[in-house]
Amino acid sequence: MEVTLKYFGQLVDVMGSHEEVRSVKAQNTQELLEHLQAQYAISHIPFQLAINQKLVDAEENVNLNEGDVVALLPPYAGG
Amino acid sequence: MEVTLKYFGQLVDVMGSHEEVRSVKAQNTQELLEHLQAQYAISHIPFQLAINQKLVDAEENVNLNEGDVVALLPPYAGG
Amino acid sequence: MKKVFIEGPISSAFIGDSIAKHQSKTSIGAHNIFLGQVRADEIEGKSVAAIEYSCYEELANEKLHEIREEAFQKFDLICMHIYHSLGTIKTGEVCFFVFVSAKRRKEVYSATEWIVNQVKERTPIFGKEIFEDQSHQWKVNS
């Protein structure tokens, strides 16, 4: 299935883009993260996920659906 | 002796001036206040005194000297 | 001691200008500003149209100097400024401007609050509330 991945902050540096549409085999967020961490050097960067603009708890494993927008959000630094 | 009297706020209305040099027989602040209260309708107005820019406690009776500047200060309303 | 008292209202341009002047101080990370604006209070059916401020300027400047020294002792500030209007200030106009700057934000709010309260309590400033019908009453800080 296809999901849109959005990267922010330091993750833009590492992933090399702000946003991409990606075909994934992952059925849930845990599988997606394992897949990304296997491919990219992102394990040292703390981040949380938002799916369709809804924040996901760190321990939660959420099922993915076709067309979901998954954002990877490093620590905030506003203000 | 002569003292300078300075009036502020509501006391300007009642005394009819901002400042005057007055010959007084009063030797101290208590006598001065009694003298003013006998002549002017100021007893309903709360105020404190400053002599030569130094605030005087309500209970304190301070001796007056020639040339003293006595300010009558109603409640503050800055800000 | 810097000049605190300003004849007439404190304009938004003056406030903007004060902010601009602090942009060369690159150790500052946080500013806090308090503005007192004259309110159209209704008192016994009459609306306040303006407040006419006066003060005992020599004593006020002494007190403001004390407040300034104490504020720098109490709080970790880089800059502080106090401005207060004299004369007639109409409703909607700004009559009081406290401006505090520090490296970090933590203390700026309480520093501003403390300074505002001290100025109100300790500075001999007097205010005459002038109503729309030109009658007046003397304001007392609550």
Add this chain to the structure above:
Amino acid sequence: MKKVFIEGPISSAFIGDSIAKHQSKTSIGAHNIFLGQVRADEIEGKSVAAIEYSCYEELANEKLHEIREEAFQKFDLICMHIYHSLGTIKTGEVCFFVFVSAKRRKEVYSATEWIVNQVKERTPIFGKEIFEDQSHQWKVNS
């Protein structure tokens, strides 16, 4: 929801203008303003020259809307405004502007403090500290 994000620094003229716009609201007696200014911090011998801000705007706007609603519930406010810069903000420039107005002064300080902290904690804004030698590091709120 009003626009929060501004491309580039928040100018002192913009702040002055925002203040001027509130002078027609004669129920307001007290304003409190917080400004975040980019500091020339020294980190491991290098000086910060600018911060480049970006954000997840859709989510940020949702969070800011929540913060706004909660602020009006928690504090007795007449008005509140939040502005945050995006893009490159040089040291000395203002990147964050919180503006709170109320009838009386009592709550304005803590309202501003609360809003500033909530924006920092809950809003997905990211900052890249750019040093004078063009190297950079990602800022993390402390």
